[in-house]
Amino acid sequence: MKILVIEDEQGMRESMVSSLLQEKYVVEAAADFYSAREKLEVYQYDCILLDIGLPGGNGLVLLEELKKQNNTEGVIIVSAKDSLEDKVKGLNLGADDYLAKPFHLAELHARVKSVLRRKRMEGSNYITCDNLKIDAEQRMVWINEKELTLNRKEYDVLLYLVMNKNRLVNKSALAEHVWGDYIDDTNSFDFIYSQIKNLRKKLKDNEAGIEIQAVYGVGYKLVS
Amino acid sequence: MxxxxxxxxxxxxxxxxxxxxxxxxxxxxxxxxxxxxxxxxxxxxxxxxxxxxxxxxxxxxxxxxxxxxxxxxxxxxxxxxxxxxxxxxxxxxxxxxxxxxxxxxxxxxxxxxxxxxxxxxxxxxxxxxxxxxxxxxxxxxxxxxxxxFIIIFNNFLFKRIWQPFYRLLKHLKKFRLDKPEPVTPIKTKVDEFNMLNETVQKFVQRNIDTYTSQKHFIENASHELQTPLAISINKLESLAEDEQLKPDQLKLVASALDHLERLTRLNKSLLLLSKIENKQFAEASAVNINELTKKITADFSDQLTFSGLKLTIAEKNSCIKKMNSDLAAILLINLVKNAIIHNKAGGFITITIHSDSLMIENSGVEKPLDQQKIFSRFHSDEPSSASTGLGLAIVKAIGDLYDFNTAYRYEQKHIITVHF
Incomplete structure (x- = not known):
């Protein structure tokens, strides 16, 4: 998998690149409009992380040019603006997703994986993780081919942790992804803990090969 | 006189x-x-x-x-x-x-x-x-x-001569800093009125400028904070993944992350407030408040169960309001969240919907809160709480945008009403 990170902020670019490298992707980076355009003209990528406000030009112009060439790469817009207008514009131009800064690295991985999976739709529909099989379209989970019944939130938590397998997922990243605004910030940790306890029990009862570890104070890690 | x-x-x-x-x-x-x-x-x-x-x-x-x-x-x-x-x-x-x-x-x-x-x-x-x-x-x-003769003549003369003055007065009475309309002067031969017009215009413009620049400052500051915040959080997240960290060090990283995230939430809320005040939520559609309330409270159900709160919705009438659907959701989310945060274990939340109002009652501290300050920014009776202190300010800002009347009262329970 080849990923291009187009981001002008050095610190941001470094974090994204190093974190994506850990996932064994081939990662390249561009810091401005022109170097990004050069790279896009020469190489093919599976996924492009595109910042809108770039020195030298607007990221949306790059997106337009890309889509004219009928390329199949997935594009995720990364913007500090978090404006509805940009989001709608970007998605209309053919972007696959929109990620507002600041974001959690876990969220970045989940989005990238989800875009890559959707782009490879012709192949397998399933995400596998040890003896777990997940159908992201149908929102169904099997352990050893036996269906596992989860409620909506449990499914979301599991999928998110699977997408970030073997990585430490910050508890607020998880809370934001699964509950969004529907969580009060004062007791989020206890609250997530109680939700995860149920999920753990279900996984254990069904002899899943994976385990959700709690890392005190920080978050959770799914290991197999 | x-x-x-x-x-x-x-x-x-x-x-x-x-x-x-x-x-x-x-x-x-x-x-x-x-x-x-x-x-x-x-x-x-x-x-x-x-x-x-x-x-x-x-x-x-x-x-x-x-x-x-x-x-x-x-x-x-x-x-x-x-x-x-x-x-x-x-x-x-x-x-x-x-x-x-x-x-x-x-x-x-x-x-x-x-x-x-x-x-x-x-x-x-x-x-x-x-x-x-x-x-x-x-x-x-x-x-x-x-x-x-003097009375009649004066009356006549007065109305003619003082007309620019009264027009200006009317303008100023209606003037609102958050909804500035240009104060158009009326041509007059009276020097004093021309001077007054000029002074008032300068004064008004100065106020508008100050207000806008302050608003832009908050907006820009929030924007500019996003990237460094994002970088700091991401770097710390990478650090937290380092297997060589000792548990004590990990705790420090976790604590730093918590505070940075609180800052992020605060920043997001400030940006949202700026956007509401700048009327960046223009689109409006007929929003069914009843349905929206049911949907939002359903999304809070895990949270409610966890906090041991009993929520009831009393639908007296159907309430349909023409407004921005995102803002309607933000309004309700903040009201419900506020009722959850400031509740007590085993407490209750009751939402009553009439055709033109929504009332949310909740248990909590058994003393009335300050009616004046409750909707203002960063007002909190619990300084240590991790909430941003902007929830009800957002509710108020949305209310102000649509001329809704938002009010708080205490009757052995905390009651917030929104009159649409």
Whole structure:
């Protein structure tokens, strides 16, 4: 998998690149409009992380040019603006997703994986993780081919942790992804803990090969 | 008191004094003129009588006024020498009026054929009381006429001249910093009004500028904070993944992350407030408040169960409101979240929906909160709480945008109502 990170902020670019490298992707980076355009003209990528406000030009112009060439790469817009207008514009131009800064690295991985999976739709529909099989379209989970019944939130938590397998997922990243605004910030940790306890029990009862570890104070890690 | 009436009263008082003084002065000069003229007449008559007496000695025997207006009496020479011409006011019986009336009398002495005679010539006088009365009424009518004229003229003039002033006042009354409309000056020839217009315009513009620049500052600051925040959080997340970290070090990283995330939430809320105040949520559609409330509370169900809170929704009527659907959701989410955060274990939340209002009641601290401050930014009775302190400020901002009335009261439970 080849990923291009187009981001002008050095610190941001470094974090994204190093974190994506850990996932064994081939990662390249561009810091401005022109170097990004050069790279896009020469190489093919599976996924492009595109910042809108770039020195030298607007990221949306790059997106337009890309889509004219009928390329199949997935594009995720990364913007500090978090404006509805940009989001709608970007998605209309053919972007696959929109990620507002600041974001959690876990969220970045989940989005990238989800875009890559959707782009490879012709192949397998399933995400596998040890003896777990997940159908992201149908929102169904099997352990050893036996269906596992989860409620909506449990499914979301599991999928998110699977997408970030073997990585430490910050508890607020998880809370934001699964509950969004529907969580009060004062007791989020206890609250997530109680939700995860149920999920753990279900996984254990069904002899899943994976385990959700709690890392005190920080978050959770799914290991197999 | 209106400026118009104020000036009218002053004018009337001033006029009253001026006219009274003028009346007195006029009356006395008038009187002097009258006496002068009467006395001249008497002097002339004296001459005529003396001339006539020189030829007609019978006149020297005329001791009574009778039908004529003079008397002649012979007096001793000794008394005659001390007499000078004297004019006196006295009373005399008038046949026509059948009463004593004021007359002007001239006493004089003349010498004829070696004998001294005293001559008294009288003439009827103006009746002073009548004159005063006449003058009083004439002046009263003049005064009333003038006052009436001043009021009418003033009214007319006032409305014309002061029109720019009142127009400006009306503009200023309606003026709101968050919804500035340009104050358009009216052309006027009055320098003072032009100056006022200019000053007010400058003043208003300065305020708008300050307000906008402050708003932009918050907005820009929040924007600019996003990237460094994102970088810091991501770097710390990478650090937290380092397997070599000791548990104590990991705790420090976790704590730093927590605070950075709190800052992120705060920043997001400030940005949201700016966006609401800048009217960046223009699109509006008919929002079914009943359905939205049910959907949002359902999304909070995990949270409610976890906190052991009982939530009930009482739908009295269906409530459909034309507004931005995102803002409607943000409004309800913040209200429910507020009711959850400031609740107590085993407490309750009741949402009552009427056709034009939504009421959310919750248990919590058993004392009323400050009605004035509850909706203001960063007001919190629990300073240690991790909430941003902006939830109800956002509710208020959305309410203000749509002219909803948001109010808090305490009746053994905390009640927030939104009148759509």
């Amino acid at each position: 209106k400026l118009l009436n104020y000036t009218s009263v002053y004018f009337s008082l001033a006029l009253l004094i001026v006219i009274s003084i003028w009346a007195a002065a006029f009356y006395y000069t008038m009187l002097i003129e009258i006496y002068d003229s009467i006395d001249d007449g008497l002097d002339n008559q004296k001459g005529l009588v003396i001339q006539k007496a020189a030829t007609d000695t019978t006149l020297l025997k005329k001791n009574n006024f009778d039908e004529s207006d003079y008397t002649i009496n012979e007096i001793p020479a000794g008394a005659a020498l001390n007499l000078r011409d004297t004019y006196i006011d006295t009373m005399m019986f008038m046949q026509n009026e059948r009463s004593d009336e004021p007359v002007r009398l001239l006493k004089t002495v003349f010498l004829q054929n070696g004998k001294y005679y005293e001559l008294k010539v009288a003439t009827s006088m103006v009746e002073e009381d009548d004159l005063v009365k006449q003058m009083f009424f004439s002046l009263l009518w003049l005064y009333l006429g003038l006052v009436l």
